[in-house]
Amino acid sequence: MTNPTITQPPILEARSISHYYGGTAALTDVSITIQPGQIHCVLGDNGAGKSTLIKILSGLLQPTAGQLRLDGQPVVFTNPRAALDAGIATVYQDLATVPLMPVWRNFFLGRELTRGRGPARRLDRPAMRQIVRRQLADLGLNLRDVDQPIGTLSGGERQCVAIARAIDGGARALILDEPTAALGVKQSEVVLRYIRRARDRGLGLILITHNPQHAWPVGDRFLLLNHGQLVDDRTKNDVTVAELATLMAGGVIHLSDSPGESLTVEAGDL
Amino acid sequence: MVFFALVSPTFFTIDGAGVWLESASTFGIMAVAVALLMIGGEFDLSAGVMTGFTALIVGLLTTHYGVNIWVATVIALFAALAVGALNGLIVVRTGLPSFIVTLATFFVLQGVDLAVTKLIIGQVTIQGFSRVPGYDTIQPLFGSSAPIGEHGHLYISVAWWIAVTTVGWWVLTQTRPGNWIYAVGGDPEASRAQGVPVRATKVGLFMTTAAAGWLVGMISLYRTSTVQATTGVGQEFIYIICAVVGGCLLTGGFGSVIGASLGALIYGMTFQGITFARWDTNWLMAFLGVMLLGAVFVNYSIRRRVTA
Ligand SMILES: Nc1ncnc2c1ncn2[C@@H]1O[C@H](COP(=O)(O)OP(=O)(O)O)[C@@H](O)[C@H]1O
Ligand SMILES: [Mg+2]
Numbered sequence: 001m002t003n004p005t006i007t008q009p010p011i012l013e014a015r016s017i018s019h020y021y022g023g024t025a026a027l028t029d030v031s032i033t034i035q036p037g038q039i040h041c042v043l044g045d046n047g048a049g050k051s052t053l054i055k056i057l058s059g060l061l062q063p064t065a066g067q068l069r070l071d072g073q074p075v076v077f078t079n080p081r082a083a084l085d086a087g088i089a090t091v092y093q094d095l096a097t098v099p100l101m102p103v104w105r106n107f108f109l110g111r112e113l114t115r116g117r118g119p120a121r122r123l124d125r126p127a128m129r130q131i132v133r134r135q136l137a138d139l140g141l142n143l144r145d146v147d148q149p150i151g152t153l154s155g156g157e158r159q160c161v162a163i164a165r166a167i168d169g170g171a172r173a174l175i176l177d178e179p180t181a182a183l184g185v186k187q188s189e190v191v192l193r194y195i196r197r198a199r200d201r202g203l204g205l206i207l208i209t210h211n212p213q214h215a216w217p218v219g220d221r222f223l224l225l226n227h228g229q230l231v232d233d234r235t236k237n238d239v240t241v242a243e244l245a246t247l248m249a250g251g252v253i254h255l256s257d258s259p260g261e262s263l264t265v266e267a268g269d270l
Numbered sequence: 271m272v273f274f275a276l277v278s279p280t281f282f283t284i285d286g287a288g289v290w291l292e293s294a295s296t297f298g299i300m301a302v303a304v305a306l307l308m309i310g311g312e313f314d315l316s317a318g319v320m321t322g323f324t325a326l327i328v329g330l331l332t333t334h335y336g337v338n339i340w341v342a343t344v345i346a347l348f349a350a351l352a353v354g355a356l357n358g359l360i361v362v363r364t365g366l367p368s369f370i371v372t373l374a375t376f377f378v379l380q381g382v383d384l385a386v387t388k389l390i391i392g393q394v395t396i397q398g399f400s401r402v403p404g405y406d407t408i409q410p411l412f413g414s415s416a417p418i419g420e421h422g423h424l425y426i427s428v429a430w431w432i433a434v435t436t437v438g439w440w441v442l443t444q445t446r447p448g449n450w451i452y453a454v455g456g457d458p459e460a461s462r463a464q465g466v467p468v469r470a471t472k473v474g475l476f477m478t479t480a481a482a483g484w485l486v487g488m489i490s491l492y493r494t495s496t497v498q499a500t501t502g503v504g505q506e507f508i509y510i511i512c513a514v515v516g517g518c519l520l521t522g523g524f525g526s527v528i529g530a531s532l533g534a535l536i537y538g539m540t541f542q543g544i545t546f547a548r549w550d551t552n553w554l555m556a557f558l559g560v561m562l563l564g565a566v567f568v569n570y571s572i573r574r575r576v577t578a
Contacts, residue, residue: 080463081465084465092463094459094460095460096457096459096460096463096464097457097460098452098453098456098457098460098461098523099456099457100452100456100523100524100573101452101453101456101523105449105452105453108449109449109453109460109461109464109466110450110453110461110464110465110466111464111465112446112449114445114446121445122440122444122445123444123445123446123448123449
């Protein structure tokens with residue numbers, strides 16, 4: 001396990017970010033860091049501003065106010081490509097996979113490996129298949145057949161492929177948008193284990209979720225977002241899963257000691 | 271096919287094969303390009319008139335304006351690429367369905383073909399094309415044939431067809447752009463998120479289809495030495511049907527070049543088979559409709575199995 005008290009310099013840091021859509025504030029004065037070897041969880045209900053925050057960190061949106069710092073230096077991500085080139089990858093909820101295409105074609109989409117030169121330059125299928133198998137196995141996913149259309153995989157498997165793809169693409173920081181929202185209990189466990197392995201390999205992760213039961217076991221630090229504002233910021237040591245659930249509900253609903261009864265994976269939330 | 275062979279003994283002779291191969295070749299060239307475009311998630315309803323459009327450009331430039339025949343042929347290619355690029359740019363910039371955008375192009379080209387041709391030469395058929403200087407230097411490239419069988423001909427268009435199919439297959443299955451074609455047709459948003467040049471891929475596909483239209487335009491122009499202002503009108507759906515029969519999904523993201531080529535072969539054989547059998551050729555349309563429906567049905571159920 002990593003120790004959140006030994007902090008390495010952050011990969012990416014967002015300082016006092018605010019964002020307005022027209023006149024309405026979606027984010028107000030939010031600060032967050034991505035640390036190598038740590039999972040920072042962002043928790044918040046629908047409309048809290050989670051997606052807006054992701055879009056800013058991944059270069060899809062420019063913040064109205066505030067600053068991004070990459071390895072300590074101020075940076076402006078004018079588009080997702082710029083963030084990717086800096087090693088900041090985002091796995092969106094829709095996973096950005098093409099269902100009818102084979103797993104290996106999806107895995108290397110946009111960065112296909114080739115061999116040969118000139119007109120004989122062609123896809124290096126054997127190499128790509130092998131790398132896909134190895135990368136997935138390294139993180140604990142063994143696929144029978146990397147030639148099957150990715151649409152035939154389960155939601156959890158697809159999520160793992162998307163994460164492995166981002167890592168293989170050179171990511172040192174990963175932003176995961178509700179990776180377990182559409183999954184059942186078992187599949188969620190597979191994905192969470194996968195995420196933990198990525199962390200153990202030294203990646204910095206941001207896990208967006210509104211499920212405290214998913215966040216707590218894997219997270220090193222928990223940021224609670226409500227109406228665009230950071231309302232709480234806890235490390236693993238000073239919060240329990242029950243408290244997290246209470247905080248998420250705005251501290252209004254008091255939960256019993258077994259929050260699993262009242263909070264389950266909200267499969268319907270997309 | 272067996273049926274046609276029985277009804278007409280010449281159907282499966284070498285002479286007969288020359289006839290249906292010739293017929294299949296031009297449809298095959300177009301079906302390959304249209305299949306690539308469909309896999310990329312788009313349609314081109316102007317693909318048919320493009321064949322007439324390019325042939326008319328060459329015909330008018332050479333017979334009426336005295337332009338060198340090679341130069342005119344190249345000008346026609348650039349005109350086709352320009353129209354293809356325009357189709358593509360309008361589609362990717364506006365996000366309008368390509369069905370509508372290219373339907374508009376179809377009408378514009380059809381109107382221009384007729385109006386401009388009439389305006390310039392006062393009629394709708396180019397004549398005297400084979401007397402244009404240099405005709406003999408370029409004609410073999412698109413219109414020559416070798417004698418086969420007893421009285422049959424094997425046209426050079428069949429070689430073009432094989433070449434286009436081979437290149438199309440190579441690009442689609444073996445290259446990075448091929449991967450992008452599948453991807454942009456399957457899910458353009460996901461493709462963009464993965465850094466695939468979605469717009470360039472789509473525009474490239476429209477230009478490829480237009481270039482194929484040019485090639486087929488040249489083949490028919492140099493084989494018959496004449497062109498009418500209505501050439502190609504109505505053919506666009508046949509290309510789409512060949513592609514669908516060959517396994518392309520109407521919704522994009524799935525299909526094959528070889529399949530589209532075989533679809534064109536089936537079409538060519540059926541078309542000529544009906545002629546050989548001395549049936550009313552209108553039966554062809556009925557047959558096409560049935561074939562299309564059957565193919566769509568099969569494709570749809572395959573897709574359902576994959577994405578269930
Ligand atoms: N494109 C947009 N235009 C206007 N308002 C938006 C837009 N996207 C989000 N919002 C608003 O910003 C707030 C935060 O949204 P969002 O970041 O999507 O929250 P979350 O992902 O936590 O559900 C919401 O009130 C939402 O209605
Ligand atoms: Mg959201």
